[in-house]
Amino acid sequence: VVALMAKSLCALGRMREAHDLLQSALALQPTEANLREASGVTYMSLGRYGEAAAELQRAIAADPELTEAHANLAVVYEQLNRMDDARALLATGLARWPQQVTLRFIAARLQRRGGDVAQAWEALSALKVEAGLALALQRDIEFELGWCMDALDETDAAMGHFQAAKGLSLAVAAAPAVLREVFPRQLASLKRFYRGATLPAAGMPQRPMPVFLCGFPRSGTTLLDTMLGAHPALWVMEEQPAVQAMLDTYIGFGLVYAEDLAHLAPAQLAALRAAHQRSSRDAGWDGAKGLIDKSPFGTAHLGLIQQVFPGAPVVFMARHPCDVVLSCFMNSFEINSGTVHFTALESAVELYCGVMELWALYRERLPMQQLTVKYEQLIAEPERSLHQLLDFLGVPWSPAVLEHARAALARDRIPTPSYHQVSQPLYQHAQDRWRRYAAYLEPHLSRLEPHIRALGYAV
Numbered sequence: 146v147v148a149l150m151a152k153s154l155c156a157l158g159r160m161r162e163a164h165d166l167l168q169s170a171l172a173l174q175p176t177e178a179n180l181r182e183a184s185g186v187t188y189m190s191l192g193r194y195g196e197a198a199a200e201l202q203r204a205i206a207a208d209p210e211l212t213e214a215h216a217n218l219a220v221v222y223e224q225l226n227r228m229d230d231a232r233a234l235l236a237t238g239l240a241r242w243p244q245q246v247t248l249r250f251i252a253a254r255l256q257r258r259g260g261d262v263a264q265a266w267e268a269l270s271a272l273k274v275e276a277g278l279a280l281a282l283q284r285d286i287e288f289e290l291g292w293c294m295d296a297l298d299e300t301d302a303a304m305g306h307f308q309a310a311k312g313l314s315l316a317v318a319a320a321p322a323v324l325r326e327v328f329p330r331q332l333a334s335l336k337r338f339y340r341g342a343t344l345p346a347a348g349m350p351q352r353p354m355p356v357f358l359c360g361f362p363r364s365g366t367t368l369l370d371t372m373l374g375a376h377p378a379l380w381v382m383e384e385q386p387a388v389q390a391m392l393d394t395y396i397g398f399g400l401v402y403a404e405d406l407a408h409l410a411p412a413q414l415a416a417l418r419a420a421h422q423r424s425s426r427d428a429g430w431d432g433a434k435g436l437i438d439k440s441p442f443g444t445a446h447l448g449l450i451q452q453v454f455p456g457a458p459v460v461f462m463a464r465h466p467c468d469v470v471l472s473c474f475m476n477s478f479e480i481n482s483g484t485v486h487f488t489a490l491e492s493a494v495e496l497y498c499g500v501m502e503l504w505a506l507y508r509e510r511l512p513m514q515q516l517t518v519k520y521e522q523l524i525a526e527p528e529r530s531l532h533q534l535l536d537f538l539g540v541p542w543s544p545a546v547l548e549h550a551r552a553a554l555a556r557d558r559i560p561t562p563s564y565h566q567v568s569q570p571l572y573q574h575a576q577d578r579w580r581r582y583a584a585y586l587e588p589h590l591s592r593l594e595p596h597i598r599a600l601g602y603a604v
Contacts, residue, residue, distance in 0.1 A: 148183035155190045163187045178208035185217055197221050212238075216247035223251050231255060246275060250282060250289075257293055266293045284313035288477050295475070300581050307475050311488040318480035325492070327482035331402070332445060332499045338403040339448055339506050345407050347512060350456045351418060355425070355436040356538060357454075359444040360462035361500055362484070363472035365520035368549065369462055370439040372531060375545040380434035387424035388443045391453060394420040402449075409452060417453045435540065442483050444500055447507045458538060459513050461504070464520035465602045466593045467579035467586050470494050494589040501596045519601075521576055 147170045154163035167184045174180060181204035188197035198221045204214040215238040222231035232255065238248045249272050257265035272278075273286050291306035358373075358381075360366050367383070374381035394417050395402060400409075409417075421438075430436050441462075443450065450457060470493045478484035486496040507513065516537045523530045531546050579586055586593075590604060597604050 148179040151183045152186055155187055160187055160190045164191065176207050178204045178211050178214070181207060182211055182214040182217070185214065185221075189217065189221065194221050194225050198225065198227075210241075212242055212245060215242070216245055216251075219248055219251040223254060228255065228258075246272060246278060246282060250285065254289055257289055257296070262293050262296045265289065266297075269293065280313055280317045284310050284317055284477070287313060291475065298581065300585075303475075304582070304585060310477065311474070314477065314480060315485075315488055318485075320480050320485055324480075324482055324485050328445075328486070328496065329499060332503055335403045335445065335448060335503055336506060338406055339503075339510050343407065344510060345409065345452055348411075348414065348452070348455045351454055353422075353432065353436065354454060354457050355421070355438045356458045356460060357443060357447070357450055358437055358439040358460045358462065359447065359504075360441050360464075361444065361469055361473075361497060362441045362478070362487075363469050363476065364441065364462045364464040365518075365523060366439055366441050366462045368520075369460070369518060369523065370437065372527070372546045372549045373437055373534075375548055375551075376535075376540065376543045377545065378435055378540055378543070379437055380430050381437045381439055382425055382428050382430060383439050384441075385424060385428040385438075387421045387428070387438055388440055388446050388450065390420040390424040391417045391449060392446070395449070406449065406452065414453055417449075421453065435538070442500075444504055447504075447513070448511065451507075451511050451513060456512075456514055459515040460534065460537075461515055461517045462520060463517050463600045465577070465579065466497060466501070466596045466600065467590075468577065470497050470589070470593070471579045471582055471586065473497075490585060491589065494592055498592055498596060501599075505599065517600075524576065 147166060151163040151167050154160070154166070164184075164187050167180060167187060170180050171177070171184065181200050185197045185200035185204060188194070188200060198218065201214050201218040201221060204211055205218065208214070215234060219231055219234050219238065222228075222234060231251065235248055235252050235255070238245065239252065242248065249268065253265045253268035253272065256262075256268065269286055269289050273283075273290070278286075287306045287310035291303045291310060294300075294303035294306060358366055358370055370381045370383055373379050392402065395409075395413075398413055398416075425436055425438070426432070437460075444461070447459060450459075470490065473484075473487040473493045474490045476487075478487055480488075483496065486492040508515070516534060518530060518534055527547060532542060535542055535546070594604055
């Protein structure tokens, strides 16, 4: 009963309550397999996949016939890029339960990741017609089928599968229509404010001074943060709610965002800094290393960031806009006020352009210390690009930054669609992928062209 209650709490988004409930129960029954399995699911919901793996292993040790523990552990191993562990678990799991759908799905995903696209396609197609599949699994199957078709250069079929996957993403999230209005309204308000004649005066630099790694989703920020995170003097906070903590504190003052940005008092700015630092420490930063706050959507809030942390370095990751918006459409995201726009290519383009217009305005109106790093150059000349970046940050060179694949494998789960890509050696086959899908992007080129040219790319 406790295990079911905990899973129900997780489904409602109340993961902390589920965790506390299970810890109390496990203190009394530490070898109860169902409690351990539920604890593993809770850690998965919290994004703590290393701890999830340990709990699920304990569950299997207590009850080797616990099917759900095997299935969830296969998911965890694949997300952690522990490929050998995943394959070994799948071999034993599928020998016992050959029809278990999660095990079959992860096996097909590993085939696709390993380059055995034809076998993956066959397995996924057989799985797709099974009755009673959960919507989330149907969504994931469609994404995998899309990537199989992309690998086979069947672009029309790939786009059909990705569109089906996006529809299922909306169904899984049960996202209200009003969600689409939130981010564009915020962007419009920020543009109005920063186009105004008078902006807040820059304050004094604060210490410690975070570095803000921005850009746009699918622009290469995960690759770059994995490289920087391998540096012994740096600590990367990946897409944690530290900027959101500042926004929440701002709204808690009864202020309107963005109209009241000009009225922030010194005590309020100090409270916003404290909110960011609390959130950073909650995420694991101990203050000993330089903090890099990686948040692609944080680009929209660089005005507030520069007010709270005057002079904070900004690293902007750029990639060809057509590749960015196409990748946003082709990948699976948890639905929120930003990613809901990635469910259609047209709305992905509109959001991208809105954020880039605000970025251009920030560069024009704010005295930012910023460096743009191009994804394509980082791939082609990683050492040169990273030398330039570390010089900009005032951090000494470390060859560890070139060992990004090893660093990725040493991390807990990477909570972005790039989790499996950054664990590989550098590759260029994702560069200019958009040209194979040019027919789908052609209607949007006039909208994207100013940003393509502004970033120094060719149409």
